[in-house]
Amino acid sequence: FQSAASFIPPRLTPPALRRAAACCTGCDLYRTATQTVFGEGPRHPSIVFVGEQPGDQEDRMGRPFVGPAGALLNRALAEAGIARDKVYVTNAVKHFKWEPQGKKRKHKRPSAAEVAACRPWLQAEVSVLKPHALVCLGVTAAQSVFAKTVRLSELRGRPWDTALATHVFVTIHPSAILRYPDAAARSEAFGRLVEDLRRIGRFVR
Ligand code: URA
Ligand code: SF4
Numbered sequence: 001f002q003s004a005a006s007f008i009p010p011r012l013t014p015p016a017l018r019r020a021a022a023c024c025t026g027c028d029l030y031r032t033a034t035q036t037v038f039g040e041g042p043r044h045p046s047i048v049f050v051g052e053q054p055g056d057q058e059d060r061m062g063r064p065f066v067g068p069a070g071a072l073l074n075r076a077l078a079e080a081g082i083a084r085d086k087v088y089v090t091n092a093v094k095h096f097k098w099e100p101q102g103k104k105r106k107h108k109r110p111s112a113a114e115v116a117a118c119r120p121w122l123q124a125e126v127s128v129l130k131p132h133a134l135v136c137l138g139v140t141a142a143q144s145v146f147a148k149t150v151r152l153s154e155l156r157g158r159p160w161d162t163a164l165a166t167h168v169f170v171t172i173h174p175s176a177i178l179r180y181p182d183a184a185a186r187s188e189a190f191g192r193l194v195e196d197l198r199r200i201g202r203f204v205r
Contacts, residue, residue, distance in 0.1 A: 001113065001116075001117070002026055002027040002028070002113065002117045003026050003027075003116070003117045003120065004021075004024050004026030004027070004117055004118055004119070004120045004121050005026070005120045006026070007020055007021070007023065007024045007025075007026055007120075008020065008120050008121070008124050012124055012127065012128045013128065014043065014125075014128060014129070017038070017121070017124050017125065017128065018038045021036045021038045021094055021121055022035070022036045022038070023036075024036060024094065024121070026117050026118065026120075027095075027113070027114050027117035027118065029093065029095035029096075029097050029110070029114060029118075030095050032097075032098070033054075033059055033095035033096040033097070033098075034059045034060060034062075034096070035059070035062045036062075036094050036095060037054035037058050037059065037062055037063065037064050037091065037094055037095070037096070038064075038090070038094060038121075039064060039088055039089060039090025039091070039125050040063055040064055040088065040089060040090070041087055041088025041089055041090075041129075042085065042086060042087075042088065043129075044129070044130075045086060045087050045088035045129055045131050046082075046086045046087060046131060046132050046133070046204045047082070047086070047087045047088070047131055047132065047133050047134070047135055047200065047204055048087070048088045048089075048090065048125070048126060048129055048131040048133075048134045048135070048165075049065075049073070049087055049088070049089045049090070049135045049137055050090055050091065050092055050122065050134065050135065050136050050137060050141035050144070050145065051064065051065065051069070051089070051090070051091045051092070051137045051138070051141060051173065052091060052092055052093065052109070052110065052137070052138055052140040052141060052173060052175075053091050053092065053093035053094070053095065053096060053097055053107075053110055053140070054091060054094070054095070054096045055067045055068075055069060055096065055107060055175070056096065056098070056104075056105050056107070058070075058096065059095075059096035059098075059105075064089045064090055064091055065089045068175075068178060069173070069174040069175045069178065070089075070174075072174040072177060072178060072190070073089075073137070073174045075190075076174070076190065076193045076194050076197055077197060079194045079197075080194050080197035080198045080200075080201050081198070081201055082197055082200075082201045088125075088129055088131065090122065090125055091141075092110070092115050092118060092119070092122060092140050092141045092143070092144040092145075093110045093114055093115060093118045093140070094118055094121055095118075097109070097110050097114070107175075109140065110140060112143065112149070115140060115143055115144050116144075116147075118144070119144050119147075119164075122144055122145070122164065123164055126164060126165045131165075132167060132203075132204040133159070133167040133168070133169060133200055133203055133204050134164075134165040134167065134168045134169070135168075135169045135170075135171060135197075135200060136155075136168065136169070136170045136171070137171060137172070137173045137174065138152070138172060138173025138175075138176060139151070139152055139173075140173075141170075141173075142155060142170045144164070145162050145164045145165060145168055146160075146162050146164075146168075147162070147163060147164070150170070152170060152171075152172065155170040156170055156171060156172075156196065157196070157199075159203065167203070169196070169199075169200050169203075171193055171196040171197070171200075172189060172192070172193055172196075174193070176189070177189045177190055177193065
């Protein structure tokens with residue numbers, strides 16, 4: 001089976017991880033993506049946020065959460081009183097998976113095998129950063145962190161300990177909020193995200 005495990009450098013430091021991940025061919029996703037999008041943030045973050053995978057803009061820029069989902073996450077963090085520069089953001093899968101839709105590149109959900117293949121990078125990031133809390137944004141992140149298929153409703157609202165990290169929270173992915181067609185539903189879901197983030201902010205304080 002495919003895995004990033006053999007690409008993890010012997011000495012775990014954030015720059016060493018970033019350099020090594022840039023050359024990862026642990027699964028086939030590197031073939032069709034522009035570049036590895038590694039996690040980004042301070043050396044001692046209070047919280048590590050884990051998304052699914054880079055989006056179209058992240059793939060072009062080589063940085064996580066710089067597109068629409070990132071903008072929504074930033075707004076939610078601000079409303080919850082969590083300083084953006086104190087948190088580290090990364091993804092369960094480090095390469096953009098997409099399928100053509102006309103001239104556009106349409107996001108495609110990573111398979112369980114791809115999530116498992118990329119998990120060593122997330123594990124290395126968490127072990128080197130040692131955050132006070134880890135937040136899974138959506139079920140793909142939770143699938144990696146809990147190492148099983150999970151449902152948001154089962155895990156939302158309280159901290160968990162997993163093999164990958166302690167003090168793990170699960171909340172909705174910002175992209176899931178952006179996909180709601182109805183403005184009222186979007187605003188309600190955004191409110192719930194902010195509520196979750198407030199609780200997490202109190203937890204790490
Ligand atoms: N969605 C994610 O899950 N991660 C990103 O970096 C951007 C969008
Ligand atoms: Fe390596 Fe992860 Fe990219 Fe696959 S998605 S090639 S495991 S960095």
